[in-house]
Amino acid sequence: MSExxxxxAATVLLLRDGAGGLEVFMVQRHYQIDFAGGALVFPGGKVDARDYAPDLRPRLAPAPALRDDLIPFAIAAIRESFEECGILLARPAGSDALVDAERLTAIEARWREPLAKGSIGILDVVAAEDLTLALDRLTHYSHWVTPGFMPKRFDTHFFLAVAPADQLALHDGGETVDSIWIRPDDAIAEAIAGKRSVIFPTRMNLSVLTRDGDAAGAVARAAGKPPVRVEPWIEDREDGQFLVIGAEAGYDRTAAPISELK
Structure with missing residues (x-):
């Protein structure tokens, strides 16, 4: 059987500094979605063919830290954060400031639904609104590849972004049915206690966030350590089947029960 x-695919970890320390925005996927249904995840999704459009290039803020092959993934991360939670990392052309809450309300009312339905691409939005996508607000965080034995596989790049203070993050009510700002260690604790479903890659990326007390520290850590490609494999052990990842990825553990991938 071929793989x-x-x-x-692209995923964005939106960060903020809460009263109790670093918080990350997470959404709960609809239970009827075939991959990670019901799980608590970061906003994200597949890279759309229109995210590669050459005409988008003049609409992108310079981001020297991002490799050229990552640009479509970064565009997808910004698009997905707008579709799934209403956060738009974009600037009015010629401005140094991100779109403010008042302008965002008008943009969202006009464009969020057709963009989410796939009837338009992100270029349609930025061209009509004369916007520049703020790729410079993204920091490449991790790179995970779904194992070959899975029926649906993703080549996913994760990015960090500090959420704009005056934009309200909220789930879309379609693919995602709930949302929460949560401390990374609290999300892990709730997963261990069985209160939430958190799949293995999500839990591993949360574990790295627990090492930093604020958003600036998390971004600085990510910027200083280029991600390692992670593709888990299965090992049969005396106490069952385990997912295993290489130690070079720098996570706090290298194996987990196979159930954590589901």
Whole structure:
């Protein structure tokens, strides 16, 4: 049996500094979605063919830290954060400031639904609104590839972004049915206690966030350590089957029960 084709995907970890320390925005996927249904995840999704459009290039803020092959993934991360939670990392052309809450309300009312339905691409939005996508607000965080034995496989790049203070993050009510700002260690604790479903890659990326007390520290850590490609494999052990990842990725553990991938 041949392996399933890898689908390019992007995920964004929106960060803020809360009263109790660093918080990350997470959404709960609809239970009827075939991959990670009901799980608590970061906003994200597949890279759309229109995210590669050459005409988008003049609409992108310079981001020297991002490799050229990562640009479509970064565009997808910004698009998905707008579709799934209403956060738009974009600036009015010629401005140094991100779109403010008042302008965002008008943009959202006009464009969020058709963009989420796929009837338009992100270029349609930025061209009509004369915007520049703030790729410079993204920091490449991790790179995970779904194992070859899975029926649906993703080649996913994760990015960090500090959430704009005056934009309200909220789930879309379609693919996602709930949302929460949560401390990374609290999300892990709730997963261990069985209160929430958190799949293995999500839990591993949360574990790295627990090492920093604020958003600036998390971004600085990510910027200083280029991600390692992580593709888990299965090992049969005396106490069952385990997912295993390489130690070079720098996570706090290298194995977990196979159930954590589901």
């Amino acid at each position: 399933a084709r890898l689908l390019p």
